[in-house]
Amino acid sequence: MPRTTHAGPRHRPALLAAAAALLASGLTGCGSSDTPQPAAASPSASAPAAAGVVGVRDPWVKAADKGMTAAFGTLVNDADTDVTVTGASTEVSPMELHEMTMKDGKMVMQAKPGGIVIKAKSTHVLEPGGDHLMLMNVRQPVQAGDELAFTLTFADGRTQTFSAVAKPFTGAQESYSPGHGASPTPEMSMSPAS
Template identity: 45%
Template sequence: MRRIPAAMILAATATATATMLAGCSSGSTSADGGAGSASPSATTTSSGSASASTSPSASSSAACPLSVSDAWVKAADSGMSAAFGVVRNTSDAEVSITAAASPVSTMTQLHQTTMVDGSATMSEVSQLAVPASGDLTLAPGGNHIMFMGLTSPVQAGEDVPITLTCAGGGTIAFTAQARSYDGANESYEASTPAGM
């Protein structure tokens, strides 16, 4: 199993975040987009330091009291992909995820999937809420993290670094293993993100 150096994760996160902020400031609009397996993870605290971990979930600082388990990414040769898993809130207050970043794509968005005229349609949202002391399931056909403009193929078995940002500014970094999956082919609706 390949490990990603902490410096690469931090650099990729900074680049992806800058790209997302530039996209937001330019007035551009965009849209959204099963079972998982545990994978090794990296942990990043709100101070920005990172360390490798072999636990099946990621953990974070008090500024972002979330952990991620059963994380996986849909393998894809080009275009778009998505990340799934279970996000657990270890605090007694709701926590909102406001952004996601990964070096595998030029743009990363938070998505929900809704039924429109009998078809599943993805749309971007400004945040995903994780209930107090509860879980948010990211799954095909539901809420997920969308990777748009893949920088290279995401191959089955590959570890994909992902960083989530919480409303308070804290972050959590983890890895998700790519796997072959024929589903998650919802249509894409370009629009202004809900809640923005």
């Protein structure tokens, strides 16, 4: 009869670590080939320097049935010089580069003069309540799970494309500052329509 050994308290941490490693390696193969897997949120998941001007980490779009919405993420500049985004485009809507600023004691959204500068060896976060890529008048609903393609244009004439997935978002109440030719709507909410 084979002899059974008991793993005493001294051996349990090694057994637990081995079991955890085995479980983790087994879970990585569980995804279906037709189910998209999210990209890792690390600099290596960004667009490589050879493929684009900047890296784009964790890009996403606020889902919206109509009107305006926005795209967000983190722009990564690994170069030794500053990079300026001067424009953005997508097939579902005309776009502008926007910022949030104080106007008459109120935080409002407006076109960002001079574009979005990503300093050398630095990142620039696009986020609700801050700088963002504004979709001005969506031609079709942008539903949670939709993947949209965007093209960034840079001050030196280069362009770069990236994709972003739409997500539901109920956050920052932002007012749109009219007067730069974008939309006749004086107020704009970044929270979903009821």
